Amino acid sequence: MNDGLLAALKTLRQHLDHDLFPLAIGDVAADRRALKELSGQLDDYLLPRLAAIDAPLLAVVGGSTGAGKSTLVNSLVGANVTEPGVLRPTTLAPTLVCNPADAAWFTSTSVLPGLPRVTTPPGTTGPTGGGRGEPGTLRIATADRLPAGLALLDAPDIDSIVSANRELAAQLLAAADLWLFVTTAARYADEVPWSFLRLARERSTALAIILQRVPAEAREPVTADLTRLLREHGLGDAPLFAVPELELPSEHARLPAHAVQPIATWLARLSVDARARAAVVRQTLTGALDSLGTRVPALADRVDRQRAGIAELRAVVEKAYDSGMSAFDEGMRDGLLLRGEVLARWQDFIGTGDLMRSLESRVGWLRDRITAAFTGRPAPDKELRVALESGVETLIRAAADGAAERAVESWLAMPAGRDLLEQSGVTVTGRLGRASSGLPSRASAAVREWQGYVLDLVRSEGTDRRTVARAASFGVNSLGVMLMLAVFASTGGITGIEIGIAGGTSVLSQKLLEAIFGDQAVRTLTQSAREDLRRRVREIIGDERSRFTSLLDGLGPADDTSARLRDAAKAVQERGAL
Template sequence: MAGTSGLLDALRELRRRLDGELFPLSVGDVAADRRACRELAGQLDDYLLPRLEAIDAPLLAVVGGSTGAGKSTLVNSLVGADVTVPGVLRPTTLGPTLVTGPADEEWFLGRNVLPGLPRVTGHGRGEPGTLRVVTAETLPAGLALADAPDIDSVVTANRELAAQLLAAADLWLFVTSAARYADEVPWGFLRDARERSTALAVVLNRVPGDAIDPVRGDLARLLAANGLGDVPLFTVPEVDPLEHGRLPADLVRPVADWLGEICADARSRAAIVRRTLGGALDSLTVRVPALAEAVERQRRGIRELREAVERAYDAGMAAFDDGMSDGSLLRGEVLARWQDFVGTGELMRSLEARVGRIRDRIVALLTARPAPDTRLRVALGSGLEALIRATADRAAERSLEAWSATPAGRDLLARAGVVAAGRLGRASAVLPDRAAAAVRDWQGYVLDLVRAEGADRRTTARLASLGVNGTALLLMLAAFASTGGLTGIEVGIAGGASVLSQKLLEAIFGDQAVRTLAERARQDLRRRVRGVLDEEMTRFTALLDGLLEAPGPAEDTARALRECARAVRERRHTLDLAATPGGPRDEDGAAMHSGPHGRRGGT
């Protein structure tokens, strides 16, 4: 249609934005969000885009309604031929049948309407998941009737297909019966038609002769109460059908004449198409922003899961900091090795001539026992590795607990699988190797610090008496210089060690340099441990990143959806929705208005 290219572009961009999984997690009422997204994408594919591309194409009237309302019988009776297969078994309509005149057959055999449904031809029952297209000479040009599955079918696929067909229709011919007209399910669909200004007529079918007036009157009352008082209402009494399951022609003639007038008058047909199309477009201004909010809710849920993991590992880093300063690293094996290093005179002997140190190393080699400084370094490294492992285990446990406490987290863990979820609650299998490498690299860094600081000639001379390794050990201990967490004799020993190592380091480097070196050593260790914890954290965040990768909900999806809705609203005026006078009339001769704002036809 001329002048609507901008509107078509906006709709195509909207449809593109709906591709992919926008709602991967159980956040909010995710089932409703997913359903709304499917329905919107389906209406764009099945109706809005093809109809806007061919505004003057034949009109599609979908005959829908409840189980047992007599939809198939009504279609056969309107066409005057056996084009559908009515029956007593439910569900009767397994695959929808579309009936069209010969002039419009090519249009409906193509993928112009309901492009996702494969076409089949011929008589008989339609196969599930297909659209059977048949022709009838009696059907006027410009009109097709589609016999939809039951909207309240026990088969979920049938209910969804019925909703899909109704969303793709230019006109609803909604069929109910005297026994089912008050059911809630049909009224949900009728209210949707009202909200979207869908062109609509209601056929009250199978009404016993003595109940026509009261039942019709009650249905009219309900229509008015639901804002549908202007909807054309046709009544078909209950009678024994003629052979082939068709109703007497005179009983369905008012409906047939009404449909015929629509098709005979191009202006009336165009008014119906434009009203239904306009109502569907107007609904986007509400439905799309609501979908955008749901996408934002989804991303907030994902972000909250990420923040829970980050908090857990930040808490782990804080626990490691406490472990460095509370004296726990100077307990047990480290404390014993410090006693060997200091209490047995090893530290003092290291201050003697180089010959003394060489002698000790030769003795250690011959006795196969490491020197006390080596044992102290190993013990300190083992203590650090154990602290890193405990920190990582607790952070993983906290992360798993946080995720398990939310529906979104449980959903994501379920996707990961029971076994994988259990492994997430503790440190990874490769953590010990990573922790050992981090500690080993840190100890090498401290050695390099000592070498670099001792490059000065005078410092070199002082450093030579203690040795680089021994000095580096003292600097490592200075990084944990604290007596917090120690008791009794431990305080005295550790405190004495701290004072002694501090004095010796100050004698070599000076007090300010020692403070700087110790701080640099601490910060480098923290950086390496943080890196190890970040690697551990990726086991959780990788699951979240997988949700956000294409085709998941991209960061700009919600904003883009709102922009699409705004573009549709701004370009909506290009569609001519002017009411057309002299349109078709209902069974009582009243003017037929295709939306909720005109007079109600029929009595």
């Protein structure tokens, strides 16, 4: 046994033990099939055969529907160990027949470990001995007539109308040391059998062709034509056996011994000749190992495609939410927020003389608030701040809703995105297509915290010896509201404050803030307030984005999976000499 090669194969197998193709990216059905076939051949054939190179030979009898595979197996072993029939599909569960001396090897899970074993008691045959068996099981039968060192496995039809049977047939053929490929004089040119035969050639699988139901008058032309086709497909060295067309008394009848004697003799010689048997194993094993040199890198390329597709899904979400943040930034600049309710409250604050009275005397500022306390009417600056708070919250919700809608639309336009949404149970009109239900409360809390931050900025700036008296004459809350408005009315970055509402007030507000804090200080305060709000909104937008990106986190292969696959394939090739 080549310990280094076995270790390299085990390492390769570990890298395949993940969901490498979770989404509909590229031809994902073919990608998943290639992964399943590769994993299956490692489990079913390469690893067990390399671990026990001298184990009995497994010959899988495969072919098209109605080719007579089960009848052939029963005829070769001289017992009805598998049930032929006119119903299709016939072989629902594969039957493996071996000499009693080899039963321990095949009843263990060394070969085909994924198929549960059902053992047919000695002396029982046909329907009374388990018949067709349960789908998904491997029936094990023994026959003294079959020589030790060789087992026959009757596989399902390669062209079965049941997809699971077709897949199982392919799996069993991939687990074989030797193919006994059965066809008929009427169907030997069909495309489905030749697709398998080409695969056998590509992987150098040991192969024998059994041509059944050959009319006596057509024996020579049919066998000559099939021989020609085999040569043209690079299979001219494969032994070819022709079985004559015979009238059998019933569907359970076996072929007479003389009809299958050439096949039985060839198999018997193979079983007793250790060197010939080893040559078959070496041919098939070497071919399967060599095929990894192309199959694994090709699979790695498909893994890269899957990762790129998942990255594209993430990128369109990032773009959608970047656009959402840009929409919020535009809302800060375009002045639309300072319309409607905010405008009305501004006019209350300025137009009724409250601002001028607060400038004239501290008593006026206190009088307004005392009046509000007794009348239940909020102070004008508070009403303005509440209106502004509501407007900012609305702007955040609009940005988040728009981003969610764009993200869902982008995913729906991509097969992988639709697949992911369906897997996640998210409908187009469902929760993912709009902002989360918790966003309003988070936005409200964020805006209130931001307003508190702005008041702290004003309070901190107002402690300067030169500004304390001027700031105190107006009040922290009123100045804070003015600064909040400045954040949404500034144009050209921090070049100046233009509150474009209520005729004539922009000059007044600008002069007011600059008179209290100074031109440069107002620029700094506005910039700090703006960036703090943007930071808080970015956090909210990020939380909203994570509803999409969390569906992608941990999905698909790791970043280094394709590199590991290629390295593992290279290691197998370097240690592949048998």
